[in-house]
């Protein structure tokens with residue numbers, strides 16, 4: 503497929519995401535998120551991309567989870583998309599910022615009711631006695647909110663990774679792959695583009 507001459511790496515990422523929506527069986531918006539704790543220990547997990555625009559890549563989570571704690575202590579992070587069916591990956595590196603309350607409220611309100619209750623009931627990444635404990639919390643919040651509104655918990659919100667670096671990797675025959683890099687220039691206003699050896 504012929505690629506348009508993209509002005510920004512965001513537009514290219516959006517095109518690849520759109521193609522993944524068509525070509526990937528499960529979770530085309532799933533991405534690995536790498537964080538580093540205050541004492542320098544890296545960790546990885548999957549999250550779902552909820553927005554990609556010229557500001558960055560947004561995902562939502564519990565701010566008291568391991569990733570939430572890491573990112574509040576050290577905002578440096580990396581994302582990786584890998585679409586097996588398309589044989590492509592995108593690497594993104596940068597720093598996270600916290601989304602506005604209005605953005606988080608709007609996304610939270612769009613989630614199914616049971617998922618909103620789950621956000622209240624789950625003390626994500628902390629020890630639990632057993633599944634019964636979680637189920638009891640779900641029952642407690644289901645009763646508490648009844649048929650009324652479910653507000654967003656204070657500890658549940660979004661991070662936006664604001665990129666400084668992108669790599670678009672595409673499979674080519676005989677492992678002679680393509681790698682295209684976009685680096686934010688020193689003024690932070692434009693992108694330097696280069697290709698690197700596979």
Ligand SMILES: Cc1cc2nc3c(=O)[nH]c(=O)nc-3n(C[C@H](O)[C@H](O)[C@H](O)COP(=O)(O)O)c2cc1C
Nearest residue numbers: 529532547548549550562563564567568569570627
């Ligand atoms: C495909 C997939 C998508 C996921 N999406 C999210 C997500 O958007 N937000 C989230 O908090 N956890 C998500 N999870 C769960 C995380 O991978 C992880 O188990 C959880 O957030 C706790 O991570 P932590 O202890 O490093 O904070 C997802 C898991 C998978 C497999």
